[in-house]
Amino acid sequence: MIIKTTLAATAALALSACASGMGAPTMTFSQASLPAAVQVPAGHKVAMETVGVGQITYECRAKKDMAGHEWVFVGPDAQLMDRMGQQVGKYHGPPATWESNDGSKLTGAQVAVAPAVAGSLPLQLVKANTAMGTGAMQGVTYIQRVATRGGVAPAMTCDAASMGRQQAVQYQADYIFWKAA
Template sequence: MSIKHLSLLAAVSAVSAAALLSACGSMAPMVSMKPMFTQDGLPDAVKVPAGNKVTLETVGVGEITYECRDRANAPGMAEWVFVGPHAVLSDRSGRQVGKYHGPPATWEALDGSRVTATQLAVAPAGTGNLPLQLVKVNPATGMGAMTGVTHIQRVALKGGVAPASECSPATRGKKEIVKYQADYIFWKAA
């Protein structure tokens, strides 16, 4: 091949490559489809019964207040007692969709609908973490995102256990706040 032919071939290749890159750049980006929450790997005790489906997945980030109080039926002894939670609930994209607070434990959507629940089961979630939890939901107050929710699971826990600091009769009444994070998975009848 002559130098003229090689130059022409190189020019044609460059134009073709540029056209191909331009076409690829104008294509819509692929949307990553994250699968819905799955109960695989959870202990049976905290699995939602068949006949329900996930309606909302949230990440709760917040804190739990503990208070040093007299230990029940143990005069002269004290222990850290769970006082209540407060967390912001966000969807998987990070947008706030509600809050969690108590007592009583209450999950509230930004639309004003809210639910309370009764604990059905817990299971260990690792050292330093609150346990996994399954609750059965009471009928919602208000119409909105919480209407029809049957169960809530607390999974993917980080932190939240009672403080390791001293709790004794001398420190009775002292309060401490502990940070935590958990996924709250909301289920409705299928």
């Protein structure tokens, strides 16, 4: 059973943030203020900027050492919006998959993470695998997850009585797609 945490204000804020620049030219993403660990190596350029808005599901499971229980990441389910607020794809998993509306999609391997603001998923750098299909995801070499809000494991109790319970939490993050220059 999935219990959904409703954070309507977060979703509304996310959508209004997407729409706030409608009609205005967008600036190219700068990674200058990011921690070095999650910066894309030189020789790459931004191919696409998106805002992921959705939820991440966690499940209450026994710890690997069997000493207690913990919330374990199950997977994401988010819409990818462009800077104008139009849906251009989706992000889902497992495995973590970024999929464009044109049908092209890719997976990747995490290279590094860096802390974000408290209560938010860490910033992340992913090395992309070769895209499946032709389209927007073709040629993508790296994906950055930045500007994260929410998405951390639930604060509710995870114990023997709640074993197997799933909890979805709202989140938002910018996903920046890079290609070789």
